[in-house]
Amino acid sequence: SVNPDLSSERQTASFSVERLMALLDGGAEQTRIRRAVVEAIESDPVFSRENQYFQTQNERYEAAVRKAVHLQKKMHEMGWTENGPEYKYIYRALSGDVAFLLHRVFMRSISVLGSDKQIAKWIPLATQHKLIGSYAQTELGHGTYLQGLETTAVFDTATQEFILNTPKISAMKWWPGDMGRSATHTVVFAQLYIHGKCYGIHPFIVQIRSLQDHSPCPGITVGDIGPKMNFEHIDNGYLLLKNVRVPRENMLSKFCEVQPDGTYVRQGSQKINYFTMTTVRISLISDEVLTPLMKACTIAIRYSVVRRQSKLKPGEQEAKILDYQTQQEKLLPQLAAAYAFHFTNDYLQELFNRGYREIQRKNFDMLPELHALSSGFKAVITQHCTAGVEICLRACGGHGYSLLSGLPSLYTKILASCIYEGENTILLLQTARFLIKCFMAARAGQPVPPSVTYLAAVKHGKCPAKNKLDFLSPDIYTEAYQHVAVRLTSSTAAKLQDLIQSGVKKHDAWNQCTVQLVQAAKAHCHYIAVKNFAETVEKLKTKAGIQRIMKHLCDLFALHGIFSNTGAFLHDGYTSAAQMDMVTASYLDLLAVIRKDAVPLVDAFDFTDQSLNSALGSYDGQVYQRLYEWAQKSPTNQMSPAYERYLKPLLHNTLSKL
C-alpha cells in the first residue's frame, strides 16, 4: 500500500506523467523498449543488487564479474544485440554494476586505432571473450598531461619487437579498470623510441596474463590499486612492465606504422582521435551523471513528502518537510537542473551526430567547437550534478546518511565524474582558450562557429525587466545570461592583453587569468544550457500540460542560476538591485508552484525500486518500515566476537587487573 502522504501528491499532477516520460525517452515506443529491458534484467536474480550495501570490495568485484558473464547469456536469450534498440538500456538497468566495461574500450581502441589487419585479428577474439581487454593509459605520475607519460616502447630492429618498460615508479600504469584482477590483455600507451629518437605516445597491445592459468606474463607485475571512494565492483589496476617484448604488429597502426627497418610512417588523419575523446565525454553524461542526479531527486523528493517534522502552524499536524521553503530551495533547483541538462544532452548528441556526418565527409571544421562544448559541458554538468546529489543527500538529514538511502553511493560514484575523462578545471580552461580565440576573431570581424557568434555583439544595454513577472520571460533571462558570458570573456581577454602588453610573459599572463577564465567558460555553458532549455520549451507548444510545467522548470533553472550568482549579473549594472529583488521574488514564487508537481516530476524519471535501491525513495513511500526491515539484515546484526573478547571481561571485571 502506498503511503497516503505520497499518493496524495500524485492525484494532483498538473500533467500526464506517461506523456512526460515519453518525451524524456524520445517517444512512447522507446519507453516500452526500456521497460522491457528493465523487466528482463530485474526479474533475473543474478542481477540483483539487494545486498550491495552490505558487501566488501571483494564481494562487489565477484558479483560484477558474475553479472558480466551472465549478461552474455542473457543477451543471447533475449535476442539483444550490440546494435539493437535495447542495448543502450542495459547498462542503465544494471545501474552500471557490471564488469568488463574496459573490455569494450579495448575493442573500441582497436577498431578506431588499429589497421584493418589488426581489427580482423583481435576483434573476433575479444567478441568471443577468448581474451579480456583493458586500456592502460593513466600512470601514477600522469593523468591529464598525456605528453608526460613515462612508459617507453623501444623498437628493436633485430627482433622486430617493441621492448616495453615502466622505467620509474611514477611510470607505473595506475587506475585502468578491469586490469587489477581480470584482464589478459591491455592497450598500453607508451613513448615510442626508434634508433634513440622519441616519436611520442603510441598504443600497443600487450598480453599481461596467461590464457591458461591467468598468472602474470614474464616481465609483468600487475595487481589491484585497493580501496576507493566507490567503484568497489571495478578492479582498477596497476601495471609494471620490465623489458616486455611485443611483436611489431602489436602497435596499433591505422595512423602510424613502424616499418621493419625502423622507418616511421604517419598515415591517415589523427583528427578522428580528437573526435573520439569528445564523444566519450558526451556519452558519459546520460548514464553516469544525469541518471544519478535524477535518482537522487527521486529519493529526496519522495522522502520529503512522507517525512513530517515540526509544525508550520501551531496546532496543526506536523508538516511535510517539502512544504518548508528552505527544503524546496534545496531540492527543486536540482530537479530543474536534471531536466535542463537532459535537454542539453539532447542538444549535444544532435550536434555530435551532425559533426560525425561531416567528419565522414572529411570535413573537420566543426571539431574545435565540438571539443570546446564537450569539454565545457562535461565539466559544468558533472560539477552541477555532483553538487546536486550532495544537496539531496544532506536534505534527507540522518536518514540520507545511511547507505540504505542509496544517496551516499550515488554521491561517491558521481563525484568521480568530475575527475575522470579530463579533470574539470583543465577542461574548462580548454573551453576558455576556445572562447578567447573566438572572441578575438569575432571582434576582428572574422567568422566564428555558431555557438559563439554572440561574442561578436558589443552591447552595453540594461536589462529591460520592469516587474517580477518580466523575469519569467525567457528572452529577458537568456539575454542576461548572454550578457554575463560576453562580459566575463571580454574582460578576461582584456586583462590577458594588458598583462602581456605590460611585459608579462604569455604563459604567466595566462596562468594569472585562469581563475577568471574558468568563470567565463562556465558562464558560456550556463548561457547555452538556459537558451537551449527555453528553445526546447518553445517547441513543446502543442503539449499544453507538459509545456507549462517545463516552462516553470526552465524559469526556475534560469532564476536559480541568477539568484545563486547575483554578483555576475549586478557587476556592471546590467541588472539593477531592484531587478535583482524581482528575480528573488519570482524565484521564490516558483518554488511554491513547482512544489505541487514535484512528485509527478520525479515519477516521470520512471526508476524502479530495484534501480533506486533506496529505503527512502521507493514508489510506495513506506520509509520507516523499509529502513527497519533492511537494517535487520545487516551483517552488523550478527553476533560479534567483540562481546566475548572485550565487553564481557570489561563488564564482569575480569580484565587483567589494571
Place this chain on the structure above:
Amino acid sequence: SVNPDLSSERQTASFSVERLMALLDGGAEQTRIRRAVVEAIESDPVFSRENQYFQTQNERYEAAVRKAVHLQKKMHEMGWTENGPEYKYIYRALSGDVAFLLHRVFMRSISVLGSDKQIAKWIPLATQHKLIGSYAQTELGHGTYLQGLETTAVFDTATQEFILNTPKISAMKWWPGDMGRSATHTVVFAQLYIHGKCYGIHPFIVQIRSLQDHSPCPGITVGDIGPKMNFEHIDNGYLLLKNVRVPRENMLSKFCEVQPDGTYVRQGSQKINYFTMTTVRISLISDEVLTPLMKACTIAIRYSVVRRQSKLKPGEQEAKILDYQTQQEKLLPQLAAAYAFHFTNDYLQELFNRGYREIQRKNFDMLPELHALSSGFKAVITQHCTAGVEICLRACGGHGYSLLSGLPSLYTKILASCIYEGENTILLLQTARFLIKCFMAARAGQPVPPSVTYLAAVKHGKCPAKNKLDFLSPDIYTEAYQHVAVRLTSSTAAKLQDLIQSGVKKHDAWNQCTVQLVQAAKAHCHYIAVKNFAETVEKLKTKAGIQRIMKHLCDLFALHGIFSNTGAFLHDGYTSAAQMDMVTASYLDLLAVIRKDAVPLVDAFDFTDQSLNSALGSYDGQVYQRLYEWAQKSPTNQMSPAYERYLKPLLHNTLSKL
C-alpha cells in the same frame, strides 16, 4: 628521505613553524603535552589505524571496542585522568576511532539531569564500567523536533513504575551510538504520562541488555542500523520498547520529579539544559570539524608540491601543481578558513567560559546570545569545513579519490557534522530568529547583546576603498561584511513585516522568508569570524613573522568571502564594480603570496603520518612509493574465487553453451 620538492618548500618559510604551532596550541607547554600523548598512543600497536581502509564495518567496530577497553589500561599506565591536561589530546590522537563515546554522554546526562541520589548510584557503576551506557533520543520519525518524539512513559501508581513503549514504528529509537551492539543501559527520552495527562519529554534510565550474557532484556528489541557513509566503527542502534517497566527512581529528576501518588513536581531551573546543548555544539568544532579540514589541507597541499603535471612554460620542467593559479584558488582559501575558524573557536570557547561563570552565579542573561552564536557557528563552520574537505579531495584528482589518500574518509565523516547536533538549516533559522528580534529591539532603542549591537547603526555609506591595497585593510573589509549583515537582516525583517501587514499569517510569512533568513544568519556569522580574525592578528603585534603571515591569511579569508559572494556586496552599491575588481586583484595577488608559505602553514598543524593515515600527505612526500606499497597489501590483491568460477570458464569457452 624527504622528497626534494617538499623539503625545498620548508627551507623558505617566512616564519618559525614551531612558534606558530605554539600559538595554535595555546603555548609551547601545551605543544609538549600534546606530542607526549600522541607519542604514547601511536607507539602502542593496539591503537594502530594501519588497516583501517581495508576493514569491514564489523572489523572496524571490533577494533574500536578493543581500543576503548585498552584505553582504560593505557590511561592508568600513563597516569592520565579525565581532569588532567592530557585528556583533551587523547581523542585527537586516536583520530576519534574508538568506541564508548556515548558512554560519556550517558554519564554527562546523569550528572546534569540526575538528582544527587541518582548520581551517587549510577556514576560509580559507569565509571567502573559495570555497565555500558548510551543515549536514546532520536527516533526513526523525529530528529530535530524533540517535542514530536513518540516514545511514551506511563506512570503506574500501583507498582510505582514507568511503563515505556515505542507505540509506532516511527517511535523506534534510531541512531544512538554504542547501542546497536555494546550498551547495557541507555537514557531514553519519552513523553511522560501521569493519570492520562502528558507532561512532555523526560529522560529515563533503562537497562536494555543482561549484565550476565548481554541478551536483550524482556520487552526490548535492539540492534544495529546497518551501513552508513562513515562511522563504521560505531554501532549506531535501534531500540523498540514494549511495556518495559522501570522503577520510579529511574526518571532523571534534578528538575522534575514524579511523587509516589503521581504528583508532578518541577524544581530547579531547566535553563542549564539549554546551555548544555549549546556547549555540545561548540565542543565538537575543534575535534570533529577543524581537525578534518586541517588534515585535508595538509594532505592536499603537500601533495600539490610534489605532484608535477604539465608545463607552465614551454621547455621547462613540469610544474608543481600548486603553482597553477586555479590550484591555489582551490586550496589556499581552505587553509585560510582553517586558521580563521581556529580563532573563531577560541573566541567561542572564551565566550562560553564567561557564560558558564555567569550561570553559576544564576545570571542567565547571556543565554540567548550564546545559543544564537553556537547554533549559527556550528552550522557555518561545519558547512564551510565540509565544503573545504571536498575541495581538497577533488584538487588531488584521481589519487584523492583513493581511500589511501585519507581524503574520502575525512569527507564522509565530516559531512555528518552538518546533520548531527542540530541540522544546519534549522540552526541557522534559530540564529536568524535571534537576529530579527534583536534588530527590532535595537531599532526601537532597546539594549541588545554585544555581538549584535552593530545592527542598531543605520548607515548608508559607501565603501571608501580607492585602490586594491585598500582592500588589505581590515577596517575596510570588516566594515563591508558588517554592512552586508545589517542589510540582509534589515531587508528580511522588512519583508517579514510587509507580509504580515498585507494579511499573511505570521507563520506563513516566516516560512516565506526562510531562504533569506538563512542568508542573514550566515552573513552575521561570517562578519563575526572576519572581525575576530582581524582582531586576533592585531593582538599578535610583537611576533613579527607570525603576524605577517596571519595577516595575509586573514585578508585572504575576508577577500575570498567577498569574491565568492560578490552580489551581496554589490547589491545596494556599497561596493562599486570598480571596487569589486580591486577585490579580485588583491585576492588573486594574495594567492601567490601565501602559496610561498603553504607547506610551513600546514606543517604547523603538526599532524603525524599515523594521524593523517594518507599516502599523499606524509611528511616526507614520497607519494608514489607509498601508494604502490600500500595498494599491494589490499585484500583485493588476494586470489579471487571469481577466476575459477567465472573467468576461466569464459576464457576457456567451457561455459555451458549459450
